[in-house]
Amino acid sequence: MSTLSGLFSNNKEIILFVYGLGFFILGFAIMLQTRQSSRLELARNLRWLAAFGFLHAFHEWGDLFIPIQAEHVEDVMVKSLYLIQLALLAASFACLFEFGLAVLRPFRGSTWLRGLPAMVLAAWGFASFFVLLPLANDLTGWTFTSNALARYFIGFPGGTLAAYGLRVHAIRRIQPLNVPVIYRTLRIAGIALGLYAVLAGLIPPPVEFFPGNVINSVSFTQAVGVPPLVFRALLSIIVAVAVIRSLEIFDLETQRKLEEMEQQQIIRAEHDRLARELHDGAIQKVFTAGLLVESAARIAEPASEVGLRLERSVVVLNDAVADLRNNLAELHQWEALPSGKSVAEMLAELAHDPHYNTLANISLDVRLPESKSLSALRASHAMAITNEALANIMRHARASNVKIQAQDMGPRLQIQVSDDGAGFSPDAQPGYGLRNMRDRARLLNGEIAFTAAPGKGTTVTLEVPWID
Secondary structure (H helix, E strand, O other): OHHHHHHHHHOHHHHHHHHHHHHHHHHHHHHHHOOOOOOOHHHHHHHHHHHHHHHHHHHHHHHHHHHHHOOOOOHHHHHHHHHHHHHHHHHHHHHHHHHHHHHHHHHHOHHHHOOHHHHHHHHHHHHHHHHHHHHOOOHHHHHHHHHHHHHHHHHHHHHHHHHHHHHHHHHHHHHHHOOHHHHHHHHHHHHHHHHHHHHHHOOOOOOOOOOOOOOOHHHHHHHHOOOHHHHHHHHHHHHHHHHHHHOHHHHHHHHHHHHHHHHHHHHHHHHHHHHHHHHHHHHHHHHHHHHHHHHHHHHOOOOOHHHHHHHHHHHHHHHHHHHHHHHHHHHHHOOOOOOOOOHHHHHHHHHOOHHHHOOOEEEEEEEOOOOOOOOHHHHHHHHHHHHHHHHHHHHHHOOOEEEEEEEEOOOEEEEEEEEOOOOOOOOOOOOHHHHHHHHHHHHOOOEEEEEEOOOOOEEEEEEEEOOO
């Protein structure tokens, strides 16, 4: 047992480095991956877990680097560094506390607890620096006491709440998404945080008051043979790996957004096909039939049975034409944009749509006069073409940057959507989406052009008359 304890003691620096590295990687991974526009509450609350990871990593690394600095700086500076390290410990636990409350808030209605971690941190700071420090005769004893208070009153409740919050969030939000791997890893992260709350929150340095005078880092090492630092380092790695693995939920959410966009595009294309068939086929045929029946009614005997039936047939056919036109209007109504909006405003809405701007950096360059505008129906077609261009970029181009430009070309409006994505070969067979865009451009009596090359992005240029 003593040999094992000596092994860990001799390698304390390595353990401290791994311990801090686990939580630092946790914070760094969250900072890189979190999607603030995500509809999951977890995305907005993970920043507190990232802050905990960074602050706690710096606290643990303090035990590694402060002794090295002590050889080169004055004693006052060394004491200041240890005070900063202690403050980092309490602040990191407060961030973990806030993370637990934030994750639980939508489920438990705990809005009244907002600000509690900050108040507990402030109370700890006041008690430690303004009450206990002036009374302390031994700086090391004061440091151990303040350390223990931070663990008892901030670290343990914060870690427990974070663990419970992850469990509740996994059950309420992640399990219904039918992603068992991410659900299990979040549960593992919650269990690891719960164990960490016990090992980091209830096992302080030796102090003179209960329970720290009975259960502390020294007594734990004597009883188990392994210092609590080792278990904390191991749990930091488990938490980091589990949370990073769980961050794939945001990629899954993005993929489902793309699938939703694709489904909307299919529905839109089907609506367009039905609308064209109604306009060019059924309505024209019924209207022609009505004209034929009407002409037959004129040559029939006015008071004859045949004439009366032909007149009723004309009325029925006119009603059928009216019903078909109403159906045609309803097919276009689902994509109609509110009246009174300018083209610039509608393009801005598309550029700021979270379905798009979370997948690529979209810039907008609009130079249009306020005196010119499109009718509501023509604007809906133009925006549908632009929307389709953006959807194609997000699904196929793997672009990082997208630029939407609009300018007045005299009698015509030009809208250009360009990206820096994969592009495509000019010989490639156009898909249904491109054909749909061309069909809409023809309905507007306009022109659309596609400029693309493999690896050099794609530019879609639409030019339509302001007035048909």
